Amino acid sequence: MEKSLWHNEIKLPSFHSLKGDIKTDVLIVGGGLCGLLCAYYLKKAGIDCIVAESNKIASGTSGNTTAKITSLHGAIYGDLIEKSGIETAQKYFDINQQAIKEYEKIAKSADCDFKESTAYTYSLNDSEKIEKEYNALLKLGAPIKPDSKISLPFKVSAIVGLQGQAEFNPLKFIKYIAEGLDIYENTRILEVNDNVAYYSGGKIMAQKIIIATHFPFINKHGFYFLKQYQYRSYVIALENAPNVGGMYVDEADGGLSFRNYGNFLLLGGCGARTGKPCGNWTKLTEYKEKYYPNSKEKYRWATQDCMSLDKIPFIGKYSAKKPDLLVATGFNKWGMTSSMVSAMILTDMIKGTKNEYADIFDPSRSILKPQLAINCFETLANYIIPTTKRCPHLGCALKWNKYERSWDCSCHGSRFEKQGKLINNPANKDMK
Numbered sequence: 210m211e212k213s214l215w216h217n218e219i220k221l222p223s224f225h226s227l228k229g230d231i232k233t234d235v236l237i238v239g240g241g242l243c244g245l246l247c248a249y250y251l252k253k254a255g256i257d258c259i260v261a262e263s264n265k266i267a268s269g270t271s272g273n274t275t276a277k278i279t280s281l282h283g284a285i286y287g288d289l290i291e292k293s294g295i296e297t298a299q300k301y302f303d304i305n306q307q308a309i310k311e312y313e314k315i316a317k318s319a320d321c322d323f324k325e326s327t328a329y330t331y332s333l334n335d336s337e338k339i340e341k342e343y344n345a346l347l348k349l350g351a352p353i354k355p356d357s358k359i360s361l362p363f364k365v366s367a368i369v370g371l372q373g374q375a376e377f378n379p380l381k382f383i384k385y386i387a388e389g390l391d392i393y394e395n396t397r398i399l400e401v402n403d404n405v406a407y408y409s410g411g412k413i414m415a416q417k418i419i420i421a422t423h424f425p426f427i428n429k430h431g432f433y434f435l436k437q438y439q440y441r442s443y444v445i446a447l448e449n450a451p452n453v454g455g456m457y458v459d460e461a462d463g464g465l466s467f468r469n470y471g472n473f474l475l476l477g478g479c480g481a482r483t484g485k486p487c488g489n490w491t492k493l494t495e496y497k498e499k500y501y502p503n504s505k506e507k508y509r510w511a512t513q514d515c516m517s518l519d520k521i522p523f524i525g526k527y528s529a530k531k532p533d534l535l536v537a538t539g540f541n542k543w544g545m546t547s548s549m550v551s552a553m554i555l556t557d558m559i560k561g562t563k564n565e566y567a568d569i570f571d572p573s574r575s576i577l578k579p580q581l582a583i584n585c586f587e588t589l590a591n592y593i594i595p596t597t598k599r600c601p602h603l604g605c606a607l608k609w610n611k612y613e614r615s616w617d618c619s620c621h622g623s624r625f626e627k628q629g630k631l632i633n634n635p636a637n638k639d640m641k
């Protein structure tokens with residue numbers, strides 16, 4: 210499997226796996242950026258917590274991200290104002306801006322190549338969409354970049370930039386925050402029943418349990434398998450490519466993303482819903498040849514993220530009926546700030562402090578019906594395809610991904626190696 214630039218360059222510490230039964234105030238399931246940030250803030254608040262990670266910390270999406278820390282999530286604010294109202298959009302913007310400030314604070318003592326940067330969203334052919342985003346950002350009082358001198362290798366029809374955003378090395382950051390946390394690797398949680406989590410070596414009893422496994426794996430509550438899906442994207446790290454002077458993303462599905470890190474230019478995109486055909490590295494390499502013919506590809510990798518249907522993450526109670534079970538998921542490819550927002554909100558919930566932003570992320574909010582119907586249709590259509598390769602999560606047909614040599618599920622995004630070993634959840638066991 211291809212390794213990201215970050216994993217090629219940074220070695221993270223290892224942690225023992227858990228043995229026997231244990232008691233804690235808070236159990237965090239999943240040692241990605243989200244789970245680790247929750248643990249970092251809980252520990253700072255003096256709350257006893259442990260992290261159970263099925264593999265190695267940051268082995269999931271967090272170790273394969275492009276690590277732009279920004280509140281400019283593509284072109285989201287125009288739609289948010291239109292569909293959810295100005296108050297929701299303002300809260301979403303404000304807490305994401307606060308999340309950037311939190312990173313800035315930690316980065317003062319963490320060696321993680323954190324630096325301020327401008328984030329841009331561009332469009333190749335929909336200037337109205339960018340204009341709508343610009344106007345929305347104006348209404349929210351966002352620090353819009355006044356000029357639009359850009360260093361992209363093609364013409365855009367419109368672009369909007371936000372100042373005071375940031376970029377960093379996610380693994381250097383994770384190495385720093387993981388220090389001193391109570392982490393158990395190779396400890397997969399198989400089942401959660403009220404305040405008890407079960408793994409192959411015993412059980413963990415906790416007053417609160419946070420599910421930070423990227424895609425939640427408990428199906429009997431919360432209906433996350435209906436409320437979100439996964440989207441897979443591809444990245445190449447180029448040497449001898451120019452500095453583009455900021456972080457860029459195309460507002461369109463499958464478009465390109467750009468940022469530099471050291472001597473590298475990270476070119477990302479060409480993705481699709483996991484299990485569906487897309488441009489993948491083939492298309493990205495064509496772009497490299499077209500736009501940066503003198504550059505050299507040093508690393509390539511791919512990863513996926515959970516997409517909520519209304520573009521707002523799910524952070525809070527796993528379901529209204531389960532007050533001790535919490536969740537953070539559905540980051541829509543903007544998990545740097547969203548992981549920080551999760552840590553801020555969930556720490557407050559556990560401390561019993563009111564958080565004025567929590568309501569907009571409430572996982573029990575109602576989801577727009579047309580999008581829900583499309584997502585259900587995808588699941589049903591896959592369910593009836595005749596095949597012997599089925600996903601152990603909910604029985605959908607798996608498709609062979611010849612570029613990555615994996616069996617992929619387009620319903621919820623679980624993936625398996627050729628011989629059936631689990632790569633990506635929500636499935637929680639190998640394929641038969």
Ligand SMILES: Cc1cc2nc3c(=O)[nH]c(=O)nc-3n(C[C@H](O)[C@H](O)[C@H](O)COP(=O)(O)OP(=O)(O)OC[C@H]3O[C@@H](n4cnc5c(N)ncnc54)[C@H](O)[C@@H]3O)c2cc1C
Pocket residue numbers: 238239240241242243244261262263264265266267268269270271272273274275276277278279396397398399421422423426440441442443444477511512513514537538540541542543544545546547548634637
């Ligand atoms: C190509 C790409 C580029 C991106 N770039 C950006 C960007 O520039 N800026 C940005 O803000 N966001 C970006 N994102 C999104 C961001 O990287 C993710 O949202 C974020 O890393 C998710 O973090 P996480 O901790 O929720 O998930 P993960 O990092 O996947 O962590 C979940 C962990 O849970 C573990 N786990 C799973 N099941 C179990 C179990 N049963 N028991 C125990 N452990 C379990 C997994 O092994 C994993 O380590 C990008 C996403 C993609 C796909």
